Amino acid sequence: MRCFLVAAAVMAAVSASPKPQDMEIDMIIAAPDPVITGAPVGVAEQLVTYDVASASAMVVAAVLDDAEAADAEADATDAAITDATVTDAARMVKRTACAPQPAGATGAPAVSSDTPSAFSANPAFAAIANAAPVPLGYALSFQNLKASNNAYAYLGFNTLSAYNTTLCAAKCSAKTGCLSFNLYFERDPSVTPGPGCEDPPSYTMIKCVYWGGPVTTANALNQGQFRSKFHVVIAGSNGYNYNGLPNVPGYITQSIGNASINAPYDSQGCDTYITSTIIEGAPFDPANCAAACYRQSIYNLDHPPKDGPPKTCQFFNTYLVYVNTTANMQGQYCALYSEAWPTSYATNFGQYRGNDHYLIESSYTYTNETNPGVPDQACAVAEAAAQISYSKLQLFCMAYLGLAVPTATATTTVVATVTSISTSTVHIDDSPQKRAVDVPNDLQKYPSSVLSSACSLKVPFTVTTTATSSTTTTVATTTTTSTTTYAETTP
Ligand SMILES: *[C@@H]1O[C@H](CO)[C@@H](O)[C@H](O)[C@H]1NC(C)=O
Ligand SMILES: *[C@@H]1O[C@H](CO)[C@@H](O)[C@H](O)[C@H]1NC(C)=O
Ligand SMILES: *[C@@H]1O[C@H](CO)[C@@H](O)[C@H](O)[C@H]1NC(C)=O
Numbered sequence: 087m088r089c090f091l092v093a094a095a096v097m098a099a100v101s102a103s104p105k106p107q108d109m110e111i112d113m114i115i116a117a118p119d120p121v122i123t124g125a126p127v128g129v130a131e132q133l134v135t136y137d138v139a140s141a142s143a144m145v146v147a148a149v150l151d152d153a154e155a156a157d158a159e160a161d162a163t164d165a166a167i168t169d170a171t172v173t174d175a176a177r178m179v180k181r182t183a184c185a186p187q188p189a190g191a192t193g194a195p196a197v198s199s200d201t202p203s204a205f206s207a208n209p210a211f212a213a214i215a216n217a218a219p220v221p222l223g224y225a226l227s228f229q230n231l232k233a234s235n236n237a238y239a240y241l242g243f244n245t246l247s248a249y250n251t252t253l254c255a256a257k258c259s260a261k262t263g264c265l266s267f268n269l270y271f272e273r274d275p276s277v278t279p280g281p282g283c284e285d286p287p288s289y290t291m292i293k294c295v296y297w298g299g300p301v302t303t304a305n306a307l308n309q310g311q312f313r314s315k316f317h318v319v320i321a322g323s324n325g326y327n328y329n330g331l332p333n334v335p336g337y338i339t340q341s342i343g344n345a346s347i348n349a350p351y352d353s354q355g356c357d358t359y360i361t362s363t364i365i366e367g368a369p370f371d372p373a374n375c376a377a378a379c380y381r382q383s384i385y386n387l388d389h390p391p392k393d394g395p396p397k398t399c400q401f402f403n404t405y406l407v408y409v410n411t412t413a414n415m416q417g418q419y420c421a422l423y424s425e426a427w428p429t430s431y432a433t434n435f436g437q438y439r440g441n442d443h444y445l446i447e448s449s450y451t452y453t454n455e456t457n458p459g460v461p462d463q464a465c466a467v468a469e470a471a472a473q474i475s476y477s478k479l480q481l482f483c484m485a486y487l488g489l490a491v492p493t494a495t496a497t498t499t500v501v502a503t504v505t506s507i508s509t510s511t512v513h514i515d516d517s518p519q520k521r522a523v524d525v526p527n528d529l530q531k532y533p534s535s536v537l538s539s540a541c542s543l544k545v546p547f548t549v550t551t552t553a554t555s556s557t558t559t560t561v562a563t564t565t566t567t568s569t570t571t572y573a574e575t576t577p
């Protein structure tokens with residue numbers, strides 16, 4: 087028996103999300119692909135341990151960018167990856183040819199003749215797989231396949247003396263991070279195949295394999311292998327997924343299936359999305375996102391923005407992301423928000439990047455049970471004010487507030503040289519204008535109270551228009567470029 091820890095990698099989004107909250111595909115691609123492995127042939131069991139504390143520390147570190155977090159990440163990486171190479175699995179099955187292999191299951195039914203085809207077609211295996219009870223707390227995913235899984239986050243296996251779904255489920259439930267299991271009969275060699283014993287007699291093993299993500303027909307891809315001339319084949323393969331809600335203390339959990347949350351602005355116009363991160367290789371564990379959410383709040387409170395209130399994380403959406411098929415799992419995605427959103431906003435069912443279809447499964451939302459967040463007017467005013475500056479909408483604001491709107495009067499002086507420059511002045515109309523104004527698209531999400539407050543922050547201001555005219559007399563063309571700049575003054 088060998089023991090190794092699960093290696094996990096974490097990436098955090100570097101940029102704020104666009105609207106809507108598409109998955110940050112660049113971040114998913116940048117993270118290393120998780121190592122997907124399966125139960126090796128030639129050993130009786132393999133113990134893989136998932137270290138929750140290390141995984142949480144890594145996720146927390148990845149969503150933050152302060153020095154303290156960088157230290158935490160370094161420590162966590164050291165802890166989580168110690169001894170954690172899958173080559174251990176490869177090394178341990180490298181045995182001398184003709185050496186005895188672990189004995190077969192005492193409770194396995196006999197096979198009519200010792201051939202791969204008789205094994206695959208053995209009606210007794212099919213009968214047992216088809217009659218196996220679905221253990222409490224699990225749902226049947228597939229039944230009686232001739233392949234085992236390459237699912238997400240391999241957590242080791244045990245060999246059992248009998249095909250017992252209840253026992254395999256109990257072992258999974260006792261294992262930190264285990265969310266599914268695959269139970270099957272496998273035709274294994276009785277001695278290590280090699281020179282002198284290329285195709286030895288077989289033993290029937292019953293393997294109970296644990297995973298930290300769902301087992302599906304789509305990721306049941308391992309149909310066996312050749313070892314020298316011995317054909318390893320699989321029969322009676324059943325897959326079961328944990329069917330309870332993966333609850334996290336302090337949060338209300340909801341399952342949203344195969345979609346992610348695509349939140350609108352809140353009723354005040356505040357963007358409630360904070361950031362996102364991806365965890366690769368560790369079992370799917372919403373507690374890791376909760377740790378990131380909690381730590382992000384502390385960080386944001388400690389580093390408030392210069393304009394507007396800090397956003398604390400009161401809600402998150404976490405799910406598994408895969409490309410094309412569930413056999414190509416990319417990792418566990420976490421998106422953090424300052425306010426809770428109902429499941430009706432679970433509308434992102436996947437995205438394309440080129441030909442690659444990024445899809446979602448096992449998606450859950452988590453709402454802080456004491457404080458789900460409320461529509462945030464201070465946040466909306468700050469974001470509206472920033473938008474006004476960015477889109478140069480100060481003139482709109484003056485009109486919106488019923489103030490006199492400055493108008494520019496351009497005067498151009500053409501002199502008999504090739505180029506001349508003249509500067510026009512800006513006149514403020516004497517008569518205040520009170521007219522209906524069209525609210526620009528960018529600002530339509532804000533209620534009038536928010537818009538008035540944001541506009542008030544952006545006026546008064548001064549406007550200077552500089553017009554540059556160049557006249558080329560020979561071809562009689564005149565080009566006029568004018569630049570309007572706004573200098574905001576603090577009211
Ligand atoms: C399966 O295993 C469970 C748990 O160890 C045990 O209680 C039960 O008797 C076993 N079932 C069979 C049919 O052997
Ligand atoms: C829920 O939110 C409150 C207020 O922001 C916070 O103090 C508390 O730690 C949060 N709960 C969890 C489980 O993070
Ligand atoms: C979610 O996706 C999985 C994997 O493709 C599929 O088996 C399952 O039926 C889907 N569930 C829903 C509710 O669409």
Ligand SMILES: *[C@@H]1O[C@H](CO)[C@@H](O)[C@H](O)[C@H]1NC(C)=O
Pocket residue numbers: 409410414441442443
């Ligand atoms: C996903 O499927 C598309 C279309 O079948 C294919 O072109 C692409 O290479 C696949 N991507 C991966 C990562 O397998």
